[in-house]
Amino acid sequence: xxxxxxxxxxxxxxxxxxxxxxxxxxxxxxxxxxxxxxxxxxxxxxxxxxxxxxxxxxxxxxxxxxxxxxxxxxxxxxxxxxxxxxxxxxxxxxxxxxxxxxxxxxxxxxxxxxxxxxxxxxxxxxxxxxxxxxxxxxxxxxxxxxxxxxxxxxxxxxxxxxxxxxxxxxxxxxxxxxxxxxxxxxxxxxxxxxxxxxxxxxxxxxxxxxxxxxxxxxxxxxxxxxxxxxxxxxxxxxxxxxxxxxxxxxxxxxxxxxxxxxxx
Amino acid sequence: xxxxxxxxxxxxxxxxxxxxxxxxxxxxxxxxxxxxxxxxxxxxxxxxxxxxxxxxxxxxxxxxxxxxxxxxxxxxxxxxxxxxxxxxxxxxxxxxxxxxxxxxxxxxxxxxxxxxxxxxxxxxxxxxxxxxxxxxxxxxxxxxxxxxx
Ligand SMILES: Cc1cc2nc3c(=O)[nH]c(=O)nc-3n(C[C@H](O)[C@H](O)[C@H](O)COP(=O)(O)OP(=O)(O)OC[C@H]3O[C@@H](n4cnc5c(N)ncnc54)[C@H](O)[C@@H]3O)c2cc1C
Ligand code: FES
Ligand code: FES
Numbered sequence: 001x002x003x004x005x006x007x008x009x010x011x012x013x014x015x016x017x018x019x020x021x022x023x024x025x026x027x028x029x030x031x032x033x034x035x036x037x038x039x040x041x042x043x044x045x046x047x048x049x050x051x052x053x054x055x056x057x058x059x060x061x062x063x064x065x066x067x068x069x070x071x072x073x074x075x076x077x078x079x080x081x082x083x084x085x086x087x088x089x090x091x092x093x094x095x096x097x098x099x100x101x102x103x104x105x106x107x108x109x110x111x112x113x114x115x116x117x118x119x120x121x122x123x124x125x126x127x128x129x130x131x132x133x134x135x136x137x138x139x140x141x142x143x144x145x146x147x148x149x150x151x152x153x154x155x156x157x158x159x160x161x162x163x164x165x166x167x168x169x170x171x172x173x174x175x176x177x178x179x180x181x182x183x184x185x186x187x188x189x190x191x192x193x194x195x196x197x198x199x200x201x202x203x204x205x206x207x208x209x210x211x212x213x214x215x216x217x218x219x220x221x222x223x224x225x226x227x228x229x230x231x232x233x234x235x236x237x238x239x240x241x242x243x244x245x246x247x248x249x250x251x252x253x254x255x256x257x258x259x260x261x262x263x264x
Numbered sequence: 265x266x267x268x269x270x271x272x273x274x275x276x277x278x279x280x281x282x283x284x285x286x287x288x289x290x291x292x293x294x295x296x297x298x299x300x301x302x303x304x305x306x307x308x309x310x311x312x313x314x315x316x317x318x319x320x321x322x323x324x325x326x327x328x329x330x331x332x333x334x335x336x337x338x339x340x341x342x343x344x345x346x347x348x349x350x351x352x353x354x355x356x357x358x359x360x361x362x363x364x365x366x367x368x369x370x371x372x373x374x375x376x377x378x379x380x381x382x383x384x385x386x387x388x389x390x391x392x393x394x395x396x397x398x399x400x401x402x403x404x405x406x407x408x409x410x411x412x413x
Contacts, residue, residue, distance in 0.1 A: 001283065003282040003283035005282050006282040006325070028328075030323075032320075032323045044282065044283075046327070046328060092387070096390040096391020097390070097391070098305070098308055098320040098369075098391055099305045101314070101318060102319055174390045175391050
């Protein structure tokens with residue numbers, strides 16, 4: 001990555017003006033991923049001085065500023081109380097401490113990376129994002145949108161929901177990208193089953209969710225059926241870490257394990 | 265761009281390029297213990313402490329370090345010598361390439377984690393690669409170091 005000029009802004013409006021002024025402008029989160037990209041940034045926009053580096057507990061939800069580091073998420077102990085601490089587990093599974101002290105929640109969500117370990121968990125928690133101009137929307141909707149983001153992701157919101165959660169990421173080594181990951185939650189609203197690193201971006205297994213939610217007291221038979229439905233409805237691809245067939249098999253195993261944990 | 269940065273206790277005003285990384289700024293300013301390995305946040309060799317927390321300096325923009333405090337091994341020499349003693353005693357190092365980053369990471373770990381167990385120690389060290397030692401002797405040395413009051 002090459003940067004022509006670097007601007008530490010004093011307001012979000014200033015950041016937005018700079019971002020929309022030139023096509024080559026970009027928000028710098030931690031800059032860890034951007035660094036690996038072969039591109040030139042005209043104006044690198046740094047939001048460090050805007051107080052967006054805090055996790056705040058509100059009445060019914062938590063507000064995560066976009067500049068919050070993955071390490072902060074991992075160390076924020078109240079998250080242990082939500083869905084069995086899957087947010088802490090997933091943040092802590094990403095690379096080493098030296099990276100997690102750089103990479104941000106905002107850069108992770110804005111990037112919509114297929115390999116992300118955090119996005120499946122945020123989707124399973126039914127998180128919302130706040131864009132400076134557009135306001136709040138479901139992360140699920142944000143993830144479905146394609147094209148260049150010409151807005152600033154300012155905050156992420158997680159409701160204080162009671163429920164069970166399960167997260168698993170399978171990697172060849174602790175500092176490799178995942179071969180496949182999964183996040184599964186169950187609450188009064190039903191089950192959410194999310195599979196990531198397929199290697200495509202994380203997606204909900206909606207048919208499997210509908211199937212399991214229709215059953216009053218799901219047991220082992222229904223869990224196996226739901227796992228097969230999930231593997232059938234999602235698309236899997238091949239790369240050097242695993243073939244699509246292998247990933248599909250892993251998906252069945254992960255969904256079975258996760259549903260057992262959150263339902264039985 | 266001009267940045268003001270405290271390096272090992274001394275405040276310096278330095279001119280940096282918009283896309284300069286901390287590893288280069290520090291090396292250009294006398295901290296040659298900071299090394300570059302993979303340059304992609306994967307090996308940990310370039311670790312420095314930013315406000316006390318370990319970061320990969322190969323991927324940390326110098327502009328972002330403006331008004332912050334950076335510590336390299338040059339700034340913790342006594343503690344680094346103590347760590348080196350434990351490593352030497354356990355036969356835990358060979359070429360020494362990873363020693364500065366390992367020393368800084370352990371220094372930070374000791375201050376951040378209270379009585380870590382073996383798994384917590386290993387988790388904290390993820391991404392600090394050593395291509396010589398095989399980690400077992402290192403782990404013994406780390407345990408001994410953490411027991412020092
Ligand atoms: C070597 C390496 C290995 C990794 N391995 C894994 C892994 O195994 N699992 C995993 O989950 N993650 C992994 N990551 C990704 C990491 O967790 C982060 O998701 C990634 O670095 C992006 O975060 P960042 O803060 O560095 O974003 P940046 O690199 O700063 O930005 C990423 C993108 O988002 C944009 N952006 C940043 N902030 C905002 C904002 N507030 N509003 C709008 N746009 C914004 C930027 O312009 C850019 O396009 C890895 C990263 C690296 C460098
Ligand atoms: S050189 Fe920075 S992590 Fe390898
Ligand atoms: S002692 Fe040689 S790399 Fe660690």
